[in-house]
Amino acid sequence: MENWNGLGAGDDKIVRRKLSDQVFDRLREMIVRGELGPGDPMPSERELMQRFGVGRPAVREAMQTMHTQGLISISQGERSRVSELSADLAFRQMDMVARMLLSASSDNLEHLKQARRLFEVGMVRIATEMATPEDISELKHLISHQEDMLDSPSDFIKADIAFHSKIASISGNPIFAAVSDAMLNWLFNYHTDLLIWSGRENVTLAEHSKIVECIEGGVAEEAESAMRSHLNRSQDLYRHHI
DSSP: OOOOTTSSTTTTOOOOOOHHHHHHHHHHHHHHTTSSOTTOBOOOHHHHHHHHTOOHHHHHHHHHHHHHTTSEEOOTTSOOEEOOOOHHHHHHTTHHHHHHHHHHOHHHHHHHHHHHHHHHHHHHHHHHHHOOHHHHHHHHHHHHHHHHTTTOHHHHHHHHHHHHHHHHHTTOOHHHHHHHHHHHHHHHHTSGGGOOOOSOHHHHHHHHHHHHHHHHHTOHHHHHHHHHHHHHHHTTTSOOOO
16 A cells, blocks of 8 residues: 655645635626726625625725725725726736846846837837827926926936836827836836936936927937937946946
C-alpha cells in the first residue's frame, strides 16, 4: 500500500473561501450582468444578508472591497451607489501592480519610458489633426500655469502631467486619455524619490511652447519631431541617482 505520509503534507488542502469574498463575487456579477447599473443604489445590508444567506460582517467587508476597487461609491448617510465604469477606473485598478512592477527592476522603468515616448508621439499627431482653438488656448494656459510653478518642483511636475494629459485628451478617445494619465502618474508619482530636479525647467517650457506652436500650425510631422526631441532630452531631467 502506498504511503502518503509526509508527501506534500498540507499542499493539497482545500481552503474554504471567505464568505465576504463570495458576496463580493456575487455583487460584481450583478453589475456585470446589468442587474445594477451606473448610479443605481446598492441593496441595503439587510436585503443582501437575506439574499445571500450571510451575516452583516460578510456583507460589510464585501461592500468595502467594492468601494476600494472603485466599483461603488460610499457617502456618509446615503445609500452606496454603483460607480460609472470607465477606462480611467480600469487603469486605476492597476496602480498597485504597476507600483510593484516598477519597484522590482530599473529595467521596467526604462520600458515604461520607452512606451511613453512611442505613445506620446502618436498622441501629438492626433492632437495636431483634431485640436480646436479652445484646445490650443487651454494648452497655452497650462504652459503659463507651469511657468508659475517654477519654485515648486512637485507642482511643476503636476503641471507637466496636466499638459501631456491634455494632448492625449484632444483625441476624444477615453482609453487614450486613461492610458496617458496612468503612464504619467506611474512614472512620476511612484519614482519621485529617484528623481533629480535638473534646473533646466525653462527648457521644458520652451519645448512645450514649440509643441503647441506645431499643433496650432497643423504640421503633424513637426509636432512629432518636437515631441520626440522633448521626451528624449527630458530623460536627462528625470534620471536615477548614480
